[in-house]
Amino acid sequence: MVAPVTSLARSGLGDWVVQRLTAVLLAGYVLFMVAWLFAHAPLDYDQWRDLFAHTWMRVFSLLALLSLCAHAWIGLWTLSGDYLNERALGRKALLVRFLFQMFCGAALFGYGVWGIQILWEL
Amino acid sequence: MDVQVSVYRYNPERDDVPRMQDMTVAVPDGKDLMVLDVLERLKAQDPTLTYRRSCREGVCGSDGMNIGGTNGLACVTPLSEALKKGRLVLRPLPGLPVIRDLVVDMSLFYRQYEKVRPWLINDTAPPAQERLQSPEEREQLDGLYECILCACCSTSCPSFWWNPDRFVGPAGLLQAYRFLADSRDTAASERLSALQDPFSVFRCRGIMNCVNVCPKGLNPTRAIGHIRTMLLRRGI
Amino acid sequence: MSGMRTLTFDAIVVGGGGAGLRAALQLTESGVKTACISKVFPTRSHTVSAQGGITCAIASDDPQDDWRWHMYDTVKGSDYIGDQDAIEYMCSVGPRAVYELDHMGLPFSRTREGRIYQRPFGGQSKNYGEGGQAARTCAAADRTGHALLHTLYQANLKSQTVFLNEWYAVDLVTNARQQVTGVLALCIETGEVVYIKARATVLATGGAGRIYASTTNALINTGDGVGMSLRAGFMAQDMEMWQFHPTGIYGAGVLVTEGCRGEGGYLVNGEGERFMDRYAPNARDLASRDVVSRSMILEILEGRGAGPNKDHVLLKLDHLGEETLTKRLPGICELSKTFAHVDPAREPVPVVPTCHYMMGGIPTSVEGQALMQDDAGQQIGVDGLYACGEAACVSVHGANRLGGNSLLDLVVFGRAVGLHIRDRLAEESESLAASDTDIEAAMARLNRLEATESGESVADLRHELQNVMQLSFGVFREEKAMLEGLEKLRSLKERIAHVHLEDKSRAFNTARIEALELDNLFEVAFATAFSALERKESRGAHARNDYPDRDDENWLKHSLYFPKQQRVGKRDVNFSPEKVASFPPKMRSY
Numbered sequence: 001m002v003a004p005v006t007s008l009a010r011s012g013l014g015d016w017v018v019q020r021l022t023a024v025l026l027a028g029y030v031l032f033m034v035a036w037l038f039a040h041a042p043l044d045y046d047q048w049r050d051l052f053a054h055t056w057m058r059v060f061s062l063l064a065l066l067s068l069c070a071h072a073w074i075g076l077w078t079l080s081g082d083y084l085n086e087r088a089l090g091r092k093a094l095l096v097r098f099l100f101q102m103f104c105g106a107a108l109f110g111y112g113v114w115g116i117q118i119l120w121e122l
Numbered sequence: 123m124d125v126q127v128s129v130y131r132y133n134p135e136r137d138d139v140p141r142m143q144d145m146t147v148a149v150p151d152g153k154d155l156m157v158l159d160v161l162e163r164l165k166a167q168d169p170t171l172t173y174r175r176s177c178r179e180g181v182c183g184s185d186g187m188n189i190g191g192t193n194g195l196a197c198v199t200p201l202s203e204a205l206k207k208g209r210l211v212l213r214p215l216p217g218l219p220v221i222r223d224l225v226v227d228m229s230l231f232y233r234q235y236e237k238v239r240p241w242l243i244n245d246t247a248p249p250a251q252e253r254l255q256s257p258e259e260r261e262q263l264d265g266l267y268e269c270i271l272c273a274c275c276s277t278s279c280p281s282f283w284w285n286p287d288r289f290v291g292p293a294g295l296l297q298a299y300r301f302l303a304d305s306r307d308t309a310a311s312e313r314l315s316a317l318q319d320p321f322s323v324f325r326c327r328g329i330m331n332c333v334n335v336c337p338k339g340l341n342p343t344r345a346i347g348h349i350r351t352m353l354l355r356r357g358i
Numbered sequence: 359m360s361g362m363r364t365l366t367f368d369a370i371v372v373g374g375g376g377a378g379l380r381a382a383l384q385l386t387e388s389g390v391k392t393a394c395i396s397k398v399f400p401t402r403s404h405t406v407s408a409q410g411g412i413t414c415a416i417a418s419d420d421p422q423d424d425w426r427w428h429m430y431d432t433v434k435g436s437d438y439i440g441d442q443d444a445i446e447y448m449c450s451v452g453p454r455a456v457y458e459l460d461h462m463g464l465p466f467s468r469t470r471e472g473r474i475y476q477r478p479f480g481g482q483s484k485n486y487g488e489g490g491q492a493a494r495t496c497a498a499a500d501r502t503g504h505a506l507l508h509t510l511y512q513a514n515l516k517s518q519t520v521f522l523n524e525w526y527a528v529d530l531v532t533n534a535r536q537q538v539t540g541v542l543a544l545c546i547e548t549g550e551v552v553y554i555k556a557r558a559t560v561l562a563t564g565g566a567g568r569i570y571a572s573t574t575n576a577l578i579n580t581g582d583g584v585g586m587s588l589r590a591g592f593m594a595q596d597m598e599m600w601q602f603h604p605t606g607i608y609g610a611g612v613l614v615t616e617g618c619r620g621e622g623g624y625l626v627n628g629e630g631e632r633f634m635d636r637y638a639p640n641a642r643d644l645a646s647r648d649v650v651s652r653s654m655i656l657e658i659l660e661g662r663g664a665g666p667n668k669d670h671v672l673l674k675l676d677h678l679g680e681e682t683l684t685k686r687l688p689g690i691c692e693l694s695k696t697f698a699h700v701d702p703a704r705e706p707v708p709v710v711p712t713c714h715y716m717m718g719g720i721p722t723s724v725e726g727q728a729l730m731q732d733d734a735g736q737q738i739g740v741d742g743l744y745a746c747g748e749a750a751c752v753s754v755h756g757a758n759r760l761g762g763n764s765l766l767d768l769v770v771f772g773r774a775v776g777l778h779i780r781d782r783l784a785e786e787s788e789s790l791a792a793s794d795t796d797i798e799a800a801m802a803r804l805n806r807l808e809a810t811e812s813g814e815s816v817a818d819l820r821h822e823l824q825n826v827m828q829l830s831f832g833v834f835r836e837e838k839a840m841l842e843g844l845e846k847l848r849s850l851k852e853r854i855a856h857v858h859l860e861d862k863s864r865a866f867n868t869a870r871i872e873a874l875e876l877d878n879l880f881e882v883a884f885a886t887a888f889s890a891l892e893r894k895e896s897r898g899a900h901a902r903n904d905y906p907d908r909d910d911e912n913w914l915k916h917s918l919y920f921p922k923q924q925r926v927g928k929r930d931v932n933f934s935p936e937k938v939a940s941f942p943p944k945m946r947s948y
Contacts (some may be wrong), residue, residue, distance in 0.1 A: 012324030169869040241512040242463025252460035254472030
């Protein structure tokens, strides 16, 4: 039995809404980046630096990063409930699923911290 | 004309593992039998062949099975449509435990149906006559109440295969919406609360396998979409 | 005997169709510890196939409508051998029972006023036959049976009735005092045999249309309740009365509802003539079913059938327009396309009279208690045994049932038997007891099958039985053919007693179930043959070429078949309703 204790919003509706909102935000970020890159081709390092010197760009990027983490967490959590459950793996499912979720959580946390370091040049 | 049939066989008292058995059956020329007619002929040859059947006209939902790779009712699937490369391949509905041959244990499926409290709830005292309902309100139930609980949809749904204990599945959700949509029902809020966890409704990925196989032409995916909208309206 | 489990309930209902579910619901809601045993998951029962509707004077279509008019139609439809006290009860309680269904959630079609939609059906009139065609059949499109059965199952889930699904009742357990103490039942999934003990056993096992080769009935309609009751030595009533529905799809046997004609469809012969005008100038295509079926057969016999073999007639619906068809008759369109390869919006549907309903059955009181005769020939109740629905013969249908009255019968008498048992159990605390020998006696058939080593197959014998019934006991009957038929049945009796059960495995052994069902089919067929030979007149569905007229002097009676003596007796018809004057027999014309 897979319980929703470790789900992000602990509610299917919450998860569902978060996943859709983050998807919209990520799509916006990607579109912006692609458009910006085209507009500034050929790109040099100074232009790239200037862009990220703006606070709004750092905030936008941070939002995109957090969205990515939330989106990925919901997706991977769902995946673990589908494929790493008792039906598929038997009694060891709980342990495997827990380890998988821990690994995903740690990785996403790591990427998050790393992203913040990069953005604010810490 | 002879037809080659390959049937899934498993008798828990004799077989350790299931197997496919090849059988041959004579069918009349110039008449398109239904798959159930073929099964009846096979059973006359081999009485140990086991399947469920009742109405033989597609309304009782007994003989849902996997016919040539697609879930359907044997009694309303013509042999001509079911033959793939001249062979008829019959397997039990996927994803549920097999009891014997083409008979599956449907307890999990029924449990999900019961979970949505598939009955009218109305706390007000009933009038001396019927509760009035306009034809437009009644129309909301079309495409929902006709479900025959054959399980073709739920057993074609990967989300139900992975989590048959937690995901209500297309059949159950269609019924959940049937009562949410009934103007005579007053328990919408409780019904929605019971469905908002991450599993009951939200494991639906909208791949529409259920719509493809429904022998009654119903659309569970649409009903699930309506439930999601109702949840969202209430939640925001 | 040793090691057999016993399950104990206050009441058990055998059968999970409309009648069984309504009875179980009433009992559970009354606090009676009840189990419902069904050989199929309840929503697979044959009630699910009922299409047109449930006839009842709820005064939606016509605010003046009166249950007494419905009662008059039903008495007339029964060709005057329906019991008038029972018909009065059904027609007067009916509206309440139908409103209850709405309150349970049945998705009835609606009128502009928001009330339940009613459509015209055969044999319906206003003002005791004087006011023209009535529209009295409450409908949920053309899926009323489906909607009703699912609603009742859902109501039982809500009330937490105990279900023993996919359990097969093998035989009644009776003690030396001819009291019924429960049933012996087989769990189909595991093969376990269990004694289910109860203070009240309700047989709601439905009909037995499968005794005929061509029938609208489901494959499961094998008359198990009537078979069990006959084997236990109890009598059966009016077993010669079999309804042939005018519109079974030619070649497939699948039913298309009388509602097709109610909505304005009509029958034409091979020459395109609307022939019902000649047989029933007033009601035309909405004459009673027996009348329409006979007219169709006469058309075919006189060479005016349709198709290359001139062996069917046509049901014309295309003039109704696609919109009416999809709104009012969506299921019919689906069935016609699947089984007749015909789109009713474009072409007529080929149809032929097809065995549809058993008017006879286990005789019961209005409360549903099964009846037997004492030594003096008086009717007395069988302790512990009740019946309702098609398995019972209350009798509200007499010699011919009106369309839409079967669903009403189910809910009214399912409800009535529940109410009655509740009261009875509250009055009496004594539990009926059976000895080990009694239980062992009910094991006889299972033991016999277990011991078979050779013999004929179930499928072959069943096929032969169905053909005998089809040829000798069809729409038109006569002594010579029936005597030949009876002879064939006698030889079949011996052969069926030695049928070979090849597969003796336990888990989900449907071969064993089919062998057990064959016995029941035979019991019903045998009772039909005896009763049909004995009734030397034509009445309702029983039409004899050698006795073409109704004989009220000798046969304004129920027939009773006594299985032990293989003898047919008579029983008086009730002409004493409580609230209205009785309807005396009249010439019956439509």
